Every structure is written in structure tokens, then in C-alpha cells.
Amino acid sequence: MKASKSVTYSIGNLAKEFDITTRSIRFYEDQGLISPVRKGQTRIYNQRDRVRLKLILRGKRLGFSLAETGRLFELYDADRTSATQLETMMVLIAQKKADLNQQLDDIKVMLMELTNLEKSCQETLAAVEQPNKD
Secondary structure, three states: OOOOOOOEEOHHHHHHHHOOOHHHHHHHHHOOOOOOEEEOOEEEEEHHHHHHHHHHHHHHHOOOOHHHHHHHHHHHHHOOOOHHHHHHHHHHHHHHHHHHHHHHHHHHHHHHHHHHHHHHHHHHHHHHHOOOOO
């Protein structure tokens, strides 16, 4: 029986795959979110690091902080059944949705105020441009 060789990635491979800089990847490493093996100065990333990098970027796109993402990773590492992680994720999702709904409400109010201001400006401009009728 032949032992399966694990897939590894260089920092350049991952940067290209995810369209990010190598500096970003090193930053995530500094934050403890990924942990490549080192051979001298060379970083060697495994499939776990690749998946975590993908999750970091997805979380970032959805508005999760790196601290929140790190917390989820810690929960997963402590409890592989992921029940605690999923419960925590649901709480974070509810918070993000509430934040986004508040932002949406704020945007709607701002748009209404801008529309009213625009209408007022148009009315004032029309009155100024209209010749005096005596």
C-alpha cells in the first residue's frame, strides 16, 4: 500500500490562487490564523492552511473581523463536532444581519433626505431663474 503524499502550497501559489498579496498571507500567519511549516526561510502551507485562508477571505467579505474568524477557528480546534462553532457562528451572523439592516435603514433615511433636499433646490432654482412678472 502506497502512502498518500499530502498536498502542499507555497506562499506564491496561495497568493495567486486567492488574488491576494504574500504580505496579506504573512499577516494572517502573524495573527495566528494559519500556521505553515517552515523549512529555513521557506513557508510550506498544507490543505488546512489553504482552507483556513479561504475562510478568512470569505469572512472578511461578509464583514467578520479577523478576531471573530480566529475565535471560530479556536472553537473548531477545541471541538471538532463543531456544535459550539456553529452556535457561535449563528450568533455572529445574527449580529452582522442586524448591523446590515441598521445600515440599510440609515441609507434609506439618507436617500429620502437627499431627495427632499434635491427637490427643494430644484424649486428654489426654478423660482430664481423665472423672470419677475410685474
